[in-house]
Amino acid sequence: DTHGMGTVSAMSESNPVITRFAPSPTGHLHIGGARTALFCAAFARRRAGRFVLRIEDTDQKRSSEAAAAGILDDLAWLGLAWDDGPSAHGFGGDDRGVGPFYQSKRRAHYDRFFDQLIAADLAYPAFDTADELAAMRKSAEAEKKTFIYRRSPDYDRESAIKRAESEPHVLRFRTPDEDVTVVDAVLGDVVFPADQLDDFVIRKQDGFPTYHFAVVVDDELMGVTHVIRGQEHLNNAPRHVALMKALGFNVPVFAHIPLIFNPDGSKMSKRDKDKAVRAAVKQNVGVREALANAGADDDRARFARWLKDKTVQLPQDTLLPIADQLGVALPEIDVEDFRKAGYLPEVVVNYLALLGWNPGEKTDDGKDLERFDRDYLDSHFSFDRVGKTASKFDRDKLRAFNFDTIQAMDPAEFVLEWRGWAERYDPTLLAALDEPTMLTLAPAVQQRAAVLGESRLPLAFLFADDAAIEYDDKAVAKHLRKGEPSGAEVLPRIRDEFESMADFSADAIEIGIKSWCEANSLGMGKAAQPIRVAITGSAVSPPLGVSLAALGKDRTLWRIDRLLAHLA
RNA sequence: GGCCCCAUCGUCUAGUCUGGUUAGGACGUCAGGUUCUCAUCCUGAAAACCGGGGUUCGAAUCCCCGUGGGGUCACCA
Numbered sequence: 001d002t003h004g005m006g007t008v009s010a011m012s013e014s015n016p017v018i019t020r021f022a023p024s025p026t027g028h029l030h031i032g033g034a035r036t037a038l039f040c041a042a043f044a045r046r047r048a049g050r051f052v053l054r055i056e057d058t059d060q061k062r063s064s065e066a067a068a069a070g071i072l073d074d075l076a077w078l079g080l081a082w083d084d085g086p087s088a089h090g091f092g093g094d095d096r097g098v099g100p101f102y103q104s105k106r107r108a109h110y111d112r113f114f115d116q117l118i119a120a121d122l123a124y125p126a127f128d129t130a131d132e133l134a135a136m137r138k139s140a141e142a143e144k145k146t147f148i149y150r151r152s153p154d155y156d157r158e159s160a161i162k163r164a165e166s167e168p169h170v171l172r173f174r175t176p177d178e179d180v181t182v183v184d185a186v187l188g189d190v191v192f193p194a195d196q197l198d199d200f201v202i203r204k205q206d207g208f209p210t211y212h213f214a215v216v217v218d219d220e221l222m223g224v225t226h227v228i229r230g231q232e233h234l235n236n237a238p239r240h241v242a243l244m245k246a247l248g249f250n251v252p253v254f255a256h257i258p259l260i261f262n263p264d265g266s267k268m269s270k271r272d273k274d275k276a277v278r279a280a281v282k283q284n285v286g287v288r289e290a291l292a293n294a295g296a297d298d299d300r301a302r303f304a305r306w307l308k309d310k311t312v313q314l315p316q317d318t319l320l321p322i323a324d325q326l327g328v329a330l331p332e333i334d335v336e337d338f339r340k341a342g343y344l345p346e347v348v349v350n351y352l353a354l355l356g357w358n359p360g361e362k363t364d365d366g367k368d369l370e371r372f373d374r375d376y377l378d379s380h381f382s383f384d385r386v387g388k389t390a391s392k393f394d395r396d397k398l399r400a401f402n403f404d405t406i407q408a409m410d411p412a413e414f415v416l417e418w419r420g421w422a423e424r425y426d427p428t429l430l431a432a433l434d435e436p437t438m439l440t441l442a443p444a445v446q447q448r449a450a451v452l453g454e455s456r457l458p459l460a461f462l463f464a465d466d467a468a469i470e471y472d473d474k475a476v477a478k479h480l481r482k483g484e485p486s487g488a489e490v491l492p493r494i495r496d497e498f499e500s501m502a503d504f505s506a507d508a509i510e511i512g513i514k515s516w517c518e519a520n521s522l523g524m525g526k527a528a529q530p531i532r533v534a535i536t537g538s539a540v541s542p543p544l545g546v547s548l549a550a551l552g553k554d555r556t557l558w559r560i561d562r563l564l565a566h567l568a
Numbered sequence: 569g570g571c572c573c574c575a576u577c578g579u580c581u582a583g584u585c586u587g588g589u590u591a592g593g594a595c596g597u598c599a600g601g602u603u604c605u606c607a608u609c610c611u612g613a614a615a616a617c618c619g620g621g622g623u624u625c626g627a628a629u630c631c632c633c634g635u636g637g638g639g640u641c642a643c644c645a
Binding site for chain 1 (some may be wrong): 634639
């Protein structure tokens with residue numbers, strides 16, 4: 001089997017592969033969803049097929065246009081180009097005429113197949129209220145049985161159809177009484193016993209199809225050959241297969257990929273951000289009091305409700321400022337979070353690919369191949385190398401990948417990346433540093449920032465007000481007062497050396513300090529550490545050359561003078 | 569609870585299909601070393617086959633039973 005597929009029907013071997021990613025637009029793209037999309041895209045590329053993007057917005061209450069746009073943007077940032085789908089970011093379009101790609105605009109298609117099923121008595125109206133359903137579930141539970149909805153034997157079809165003309169109702173699918181086998185490319189054949197399958201709802205009271213129905217119809221109409229999705233959908237697969245058969249559709253190959261969890265084994269969800277802030281707020285009585293008593297009445301009431309009830313979540317625009325105020329780092333959950341933190345898209349893609357898939361190849365020095373790009377993935381991806389076990393998201397490893405990638409860039413390349421990120425997430429930084437300065441700083445930052453969001457950290461001394469440098473007593477004692485000669489004695493002399501320098505570039509400063517030390521038979525540390533205390537207040541800074549060059553001669557001398565005055 | 573999926577270092581995993589390895593790599597951790605500080609970088613170390621039966625000359629690998637973890641049981645997707 002040259003394509004690395006375990007179990008594939010003869011049909012799908014010969015027909016072009018069509019995969020699809022079908023998010024529902026209820027928020028940003030989740031990192032797990034991104035991996036699903038990645039596998040969809042990679043598999044389609046590998047088999048020279050098509051990758052379809054479809055927006056599942058049948059839930060009118062929760063879907064939003066803004067969320068859909070955000071997801072498209074997230075996918076584009078990751079470089080996950082879709083062939084068929086909404087036109088955006090230069091991707092998408094409807095070359096095969098299978099659109100539209102928003103389910104809310106596909107009502108006519110669904111209606112057609114609803115009619116077909118009703119006519120064949122494979123679907124029927126049901127009038128149970130939510131309360132009645134709940135009661136049925138409750139009594140089933142009391143008998144320690146699982147509630148399985150089935151049409152009763154004495155259901156009167158004629159009168160039900162008549163009644164449906166005037167009364168609110170849902171449409172349910174008459175599930176055939178037979179076992180269903182799901183052919184899965186990663187899990188193998190999975191058999192679901194007939195008595196587990198219920199007559200599930202396929203059309204809601206508002207006339208919209210349920211997820212199960214829309215998915216099945218759309219996949220058929222869009223020619224989808226491989227359904228790649230998270231393992232949480234495995235239990236939906238038999239429903240879909242039964243529906244497909246009832247409708248006379250082709251049954252695609254499924255590939256249910258393992259789930260991604262938090263390090264503690266809990267589900268990785270947007271709720272984690274809320275949890276992190278809640279924990280911090282509980283710790284900080286001051287902030288809690290302040291928030292409880294500030295803002296509009298509505299805000300305060302909402303905050304009180306949130307504080308009391310763990311199941312209530314604060315909206316993002318309220319949550320984020322509180323997180324900022326408390327200095328809590330929110331866990332990255334959505335693609336946007338990783339982007340904001342300053343991870344590189346190609347790194348995220350690389351790491352995501354490794355979460356559940358691996359090339360099984362060695363590098364030249366005999367290690368497992370772990371670092372690869374999209375081209376590699378697109379030419380090597382297969383389901384038989386997709387694992388079956390859920391994995392925990394290891395941020396340290398992602399960071400390490402990102403760090404290595406940042407370090408491997410040449411400074412110009414890094415600055416381009418850095419500026420692009422800052423433009424979106426840290427405009428102040430961009431305003432404070434011109435491009436030549438960033439280029440000077442680049443090597444120092446590259447070795448100290450695993451993610452772009454940390455690029456400010458090693459540069460804190462640069463952004464500080466010259467007159468606001470606070471001296472660390474221990475550093476002053478050790479590097480200025482102690483020794484023979486003491487730093488206090490060395491500093492004025494090296495200061496004069498700086499003043500006389502015409503070229504105050506990083507290299508010139510580096511060489512200047514070094515040769516001055518040699519000329520005076522002093523170790524580098526003898527000069528370097530007092531200078532560090534002068535410019536940072538502490539004994540820690542990036543290499544002096546780039547630090548002083550970025551600071552500029554005037555500010556450097558000023559800070560040295562200030563320390564000297566402080567010592568006097 | 570029913571049904572379904574899964575099980576190798578702390579984590580991601582290679583090895584399992586086609587039984588024979590000192591069970592390999594990466595991240596993290598720890599210990600050394602280089603360096604003007606921090607960081608980088610280099611070297612090294614500790615660290616795993618869930619348990620029990622079976623098959624076999626031989627089991628991480630094949631089979632069975634346990635145990636554990638997870639998913640799912642909506643007019644959400």
